[in-house]
Amino acid sequence: MTETPSNGLHFVRRELAEARKPPSQEIGPLAWARRNLFGSIFDTVLTVLALLALLWILPDLINWLFVNAIWHGTDRTFCATVAQGGIQPDGWSGACWAFVGDKFQFYMFGSYPVDERWRPTLVFAIFALTLAPLLIPKAPYKVANALAALIVMPVISFFLLHGGVFGLPVVETALWGGLLVTLIISYVGIAVSLPVGILLALGRRSQMSVIRLLCVAFIELIRGVPLITVLFLASFMLPLFLPPGTSVDKFLRAVIGVSMFASAYMAEVIRGGLQAIPKGQFEGADSLGLSYWQKMGLIIMPQAIKLVIPGIVNTFIGMFKDTSLVSIISMYDLLGIVRASFADANWVTAVTPLTGLIFAGFVFWLFCFSMSRYSNFIERHLDTGHKR
Amino acid sequence: MTMEEADLSAPRQPARVAFYNDPFWRSLAYQVLTAAILAGLLVWMWLNTLENLKRANLASGFGFLQSRAGFDLAQTLIPYSSDSSYFRALEVGLLNTLAVAALGIVTTTILGLLVGVGRLSSNWLIRKLATVYVEGFRNIPLLVIIFFWYKGVLNALPNVRESIVMPFGMILNNRGFYFPAPLFGEGSIFILAALVAGIVAAVIWSRRAKAQQMATGSRPPVFWVNVALVLGLPVLVFLVLGAPLTFDPPVAGKFNISGGSFIGPEFMSLYLALSFYTAAFIAEIVRAGIRGVPKGQTEAAYALGIQPGRTMRLVILPQALRIIIPPMTSQYLNLTKNSSLAVAIGYADLVAVGGTILNQTGRAIEVVAIWLAIYVSISLATSLFMNWFNRKMALVER
Numbered sequence: 001m002t003e004t005p006s007n008g009l010h011f012v013r014r015e016l017a018e019a020r021k022p023p024s025q026e027i028g029p030l031a032w033a034r035r036n037l038f039g040s041i042f043d044t045v046l047t048v049l050a051l052l053a054l055l056w057i058l059p060d061l062i063n064w065l066f067v068n069a070i071w072h073g074t075d076r077t078f079c080a081t082v083a084q085g086g087i088q089p090d091g092w093s094g095a096c097w098a099f100v101g102d103k104f105q106f107y108m109f110g111s112y113p114v115d116e117r118w119r120p121t122l123v124f125a126i127f128a129l130t131l132a133p134l135l136i137p138k139a140p141y142k143v144a145n146a147l148a149a150l151i152v153m154p155v156i157s158f159f160l161l162h163g164g165v166f167g168l169p170v171v172e173t174a175l176w177g178g179l180l181v182t183l184i185i186s187y188v189g190i191a192v193s194l195p196v197g198i199l200l201a202l203g204r205r206s207q208m209s210v211i212r213l214l215c216v217a218f219i220e221l222i223r224g225v226p227l228i229t230v231l232f233l234a235s236f237m238l239p240l241f242l243p244p245g246t247s248v249d250k251f252l253r254a255v256i257g258v259s260m261f262a263s264a265y266m267a268e269v270i271r272g273g274l275q276a277i278p279k280g281q282f283e284g285a286d287s288l289g290l291s292y293w294q295k296m297g298l299i300i301m302p303q304a305i306k307l308v309i310p311g312i313v314n315t316f317i318g319m320f321k322d323t324s325l326v327s328i329i330s331m332y333d334l335l336g337i338v339r340a341s342f343a344d345a346n347w348v349t350a351v352t353p354l355t356g357l358i359f360a361g362f363v364f365w366l367f368c369f370s371m372s373r374y375s376n377f378i379e380r381h382l383d384t385g386h387k388r
Numbered sequence: 389m390t391m392e393e394a395d396l397s398a399p400r401q402p403a404r405v406a407f408y409n410d411p412f413w414r415s416l417a418y419q420v421l422t423a424a425i426l427a428g429l430l431v432w433m434w435l436n437t438l439e440n441l442k443r444a445n446l447a448s449g450f451g452f453l454q455s456r457a458g459f460d461l462a463q464t465l466i467p468y469s470s471d472s473s474y475f476r477a478l479e480v481g482l483l484n485t486l487a488v489a490a491l492g493i494v495t496t497t498i499l500g501l502l503v504g505v506g507r508l509s510s511n512w513l514i515r516k517l518a519t520v521y522v523e524g525f526r527n528i529p530l531l532v533i534i535f536f537w538y539k540g541v542l543n544a545l546p547n548v549r550e551s552i553v554m555p556f557g558m559i560l561n562n563r564g565f566y567f568p569a570p571l572f573g574e575g576s577i578f579i580l581a582a583l584v585a586g587i588v589a590a591v592i593w594s595r596r597a598k599a600q601q602m603a604t605g606s607r608p609p610v611f612w613v614n615v616a617l618v619l620g621l622p623v624l625v626f627l628v629l630g631a632p633l634t635f636d637p638p639v640a641g642k643f644n645i646s647g648g649s650f651i652g653p654e655f656m657s658l659y660l661a662l663s664f665y666t667a668a669f670i671a672e673i674v675r676a677g678i679r680g681v682p683k684g685q686t687e688a689a690y691a692l693g694i695q696p697g698r699t700m701r702l703v704i705l706p707q708a709l710r711i712i713i714p715p716m717t718s719q720y721l722n723l724t725k726n727s728s729l730a731v732a733i734g735y736a737d738l739v740a741v742g743g744t745i746l747n748q749t750g751r752a753i754e755v756v757a758i759w760l761a762i763y764v765s766i767s768l769a770t771s772l773f774m775n776w777f778n779r780k781m782a783l784v785e786r
Contacts, residue, residue, distance in 0.1 A: 226763060240436070365524070
């Protein structure tokens with residue numbers, strides 16, 4: 001194609017030209033700022049406004065939370081101004097972390113007897129030891145591990161916490177409290193809602209009209225009402241439904257309420273996954289001669305659950321947050337116990353409620369945020385490339 | 389019909405199976421069994437309940453709703469006193485629930501839209517701030533946020549004597565927010581009529597404008613005409629009538645504030661917490677909706693020479709809304725249901741009022757039944773509306 005130039009010389013470059021550096025306006029922090037912060041007039045105005053707002057809020061916030069905060073102290077005088085009968089100068093305001101430090105054990109275990117607190121601590125440890133390998137995808141023996149975490153561990157924990165066997169003194173559930181209760185209720189809720197939710201979702205898609213009707217009625221009724229009414233229902237009506245004289249533990253009633261509520265939501269999430277499975281998968285399983293339960297357990301569910309992992313984890317997160325509602329039916333979960341501690345005459349100051357609430361909010365945030373991060377990780381890990 | 393086809397379509401003799409292996413009989417047996425067990429359980433629970441009620445000497449039935457309530461409610465939208473009936477108290481509660489839900493939905497939509505668009509902003513700072521907002525509020529229980537506003541922020545407001553006085557006679561202190569109450573004089577009904585007439589006229593004008601655009605291609609001004617019709621008409625009538633509106637401003641006394649209208653701290657904290665919390669979820673829905681519209685749509689619109697603003701309004705948003713609206717409604721429903729947390733801080737909503745009645749009368753079954761009936765009907769009404777709306781909005785494909 002190429003014609004020889006008239007002078008007979010060819011010029012062919014044999015090496016790639018070395019890439020030049022981009023112009024200096026295009027690299028470095030200044031260029032970054034120009035691109036990302038001051039891209040247009042509107043962006044510039046937004047950036048300036050946001051910076052002003054941050055400058056207005058952040059120093060006060062940091063001062064309140066850390067600089068002016070009281071870290072050590074034994075009673076309310078440390079966190080009250082002189083006018084309020086304390087030792088701080090008038091006009092002082094800051095977080096009272098000394099209060100949280102003093103109440104820390106109370107926040108973790110509630111009124112659990114001090115001498116027996118090694119038992120909940122041991123339960124926390126077993127909990128962490130069985131759950132951690134379950135959550136790490138590479139750890140072996142998943143089935144045994146799951147059995148241990150979902151069946152063996154709750155039983156052991158119950159006997160450890162409640163006592164009455166092996167010479168352990170009985171600790172009534174009324175004494176349980178704090179983070180312990182929050183974790184137990186959410187753990188039981190999760191362990192119950194997943195299988196029950198699967199059954200309800202299957203029931204809702206069943207060919208048998210009576211079963212379908214029952215499942216739809218249960219799911220829609222529970223999903224249509226606020227959790228607090230379900231809790232009221234469990235705590236006021238359950239005793240009415242049972243034979244006279246039987247008493248159901250208050251703790252158990254709350255757990256039943258939360259589990260019912262979570263199961264209905266879980267059922268809808270799983271139904272979403274079931275609906276996304278192509279019909280050919282069902283027909284393929286049928287043509288292999290698999291029974292209903294084989295078809296669902298071996299072919300459909302593994303695919304469906306994988307599809308809706310984000311939804312399942314969102315339900316878990318929602319439920320973990322919702323456990324705080326049991327404080328309304330006068331149970332002492334983390335939020336309930338933090339609120340109860342405001343009434344301690346030894347610590348009543350203007351700043352203790354806010355400090356306590358910030359602590360409770362932070363603990364909840366820590367758990368929920370880790371769950372959502374873990375869900376992102378596992379979603380990527382399980383993604384076997386079926387997504388288009 | 390030929391002979392062969394008839395043979396093929398003739399029912400084949402089914403393989404003989406024992407009736408207990410026949411799917412039909414099997415499923416029938418399962419269903420009858422389930423129904424029987426459930427019916428047995430219900431009867432057993434019913435008998436237990438009757439026995440329990442008899443032992444506790446409790447009556448049943450909804451007759452008690454007509455008796456005197458005997459408790460006061462702080463904030464009511466309709467006249468109510470402690471002499472009113474339980475039924476009236478429940479009405480007040482329902483209205484309060486609807487009021488906080490309606491206001492919360494408006495605020496949370498605006499806030500959620502802003503944050504959701506902020507998460508997609510090209511501005512790094514705005515994007516990060518929006519992310520911090522979403523990740524912060526999504527992961528904290530609503531109840532903590534409610535208490536945060538109630539105990540932390542609103543309790544920190546000054547007491548009555550040191551009230552913050554704001555322009556237009558508004559007063560803010562730790563008892564609540566006071567503002568001038570509008571008093572409508574003679575003929576105010578005509579202003580309302582003018583508003584309705586304005587809206588009707590605006591709808592008609594929009595339709596005609598659309599018809600004209602379809603027919604001729606030129607579009608008459610719609611937005612400003614409609615603004616004039618909806619806002620201008622009532623204002624005109626208002627002025628013609630001689631401005632029949634006076635205000636009753638709150639007057640700060642030494643220990644109390646008299647006159648004016650007032651919003652209690654309970655309402656404020658519930659309303660703020662609901663708006664802030666739900667906005668985090670709405671922001672994520674808005675983000676997903678806008679990102680769900682393929683980029684080719686924007687590029688195609690630009691290629692046709694449509695300006696960026698109009699591209700957003702006429703091309704992207706209508707398609708994004710189709711993705712956004714269903715999850716958004718379920719968030720609105722969540723907000724309405726979450727307003728039941730009012731009971732924790734004593735705002736007189738449906739659940740709080742019901743709880744008081746339950747404690748006074750011990751009519752657990754009746755009160756819980758009323759709650760379930762009302763909330764389920766709100767949910768059902770919303771989902772019926774949504775189904776209708778979805779059908780209307782559904783993409784008409786080839």
